[in-house]
Amino acid sequence: xxxxxxxxxxxxxxxxxxxxxxxxxxxxxxxxxxxxxxxxxxxxxxxxxxxxxxxxxxxxxxxxxxxxxxxxxxxxxxxxxxxxxxxxxxxxxxxxxxxxxxxxxxxxxxxxxxxxxxxxxxxxxxxxxxxxxxxxxxxxxxxxxxxxxxxxxxxxxxxxxxxxxxxxxxxxxxxxxxxxxxxxxxxxxxxxxxxxxxxxxxxxxxxxxxxxxx
Numbered sequence: 164x165x166x167x168x169x170x171x172x173x174x175x176x177x178x179x180x181x182x183x184x185x186x187x188x189x190x191x192x193x194x195x196x197x198x199x200x201x202x203x204x205x206x207x208x209x210x211x212x213x214x215x216x217x218x219x220x221x222x223x224x225x226x227x228x229x230x231x232x233x234x235x236x237x238x239x240x241x242x243x244x245x246x247x248x249x250x251x252x253x254x255x256x257x258x259x260x261x262x263x264x265x266x267x268x269x270x271x272x273x274x275x276x277x278x279x280x281x282x283x284x285x286x287x288x289x290x291x292x293x294x295x296x297x298x299x300x301x302x303x304x305x306x307x308x309x310x311x312x313x314x315x316x317x318x319x320x321x322x323x324x325x326x327x328x329x330x331x332x333x334x335x336x337x338x339x340x341x342x343x344x345x346x347x348x349x350x351x352x353x354x355x356x357x358x359x360x361x362x363x364x365x366x367x368x369x370x371x372x373x374x375x376x377x
Contacts, residue, residue: 180199197218198215198219199218259292261284261289261294263293267300269310271310281318282318286321292364294358295314295325296354304337304341308337315348325348327348327349328351328357
């Protein structure tokens with residue numbers, strides 16, 4: 164059996180292939196940068212041409228995969244935003260009055276989302292009165308109470324009149340045991356009383372504006 168003929172390949176040609184493989188390994192898909200030149204017409208040239216075809220197909224597949232991944236991330240982000248809207252709903256109950264019904268357990272992540280969404284709404288000028296309704300909350304701990312109070316005080320600093328409604332007897336007992344300072348926060352029994360308090364506050368503001376000297 165005769166031996167296969169030896170092919171002499173320059174180091175530069177091998178180096179180009181090695182460099183192209185290295186670029187592919189780090190995610191490079193720019194064909195102008197990674198495609199290797201085919202100059203010499205010899206026994207090694209067909210391999211270089213096939214290698215370039217492989218590069219083109221690999222780069223196209225990688226770009227398609229990146230696009231699919233980005234589409235998945237976009238879907239996940241839209242779903243996350245939709246879930247956030249459901250878990251932190253801010254409801255327009257009247258002109259200049261919004262309600263934030265809190266339902267279930269309030270962890271750190273959710274409290275941050277609640278605070279950010281509420282403060283954005285207040286800062287935009289569409290919430291002169293805020294009602295935080297706790298009817299759907301069964302249990303509060305020190306962390307939850309602290310987050311709620313901080314959120315309300317931050318809204319007050321932005322000029323909103325804030326009311327807490329729906330505090331159950333269990334929550335009231337817990338807040339008393341935790342020694343939570345509610346002196347500067349108006350607390351009422353239900354959403355109806357909170358809405359009425361907001362109406363009175365807005366009416367007082369209108370009267371003061373009418374009495375103010377021009």
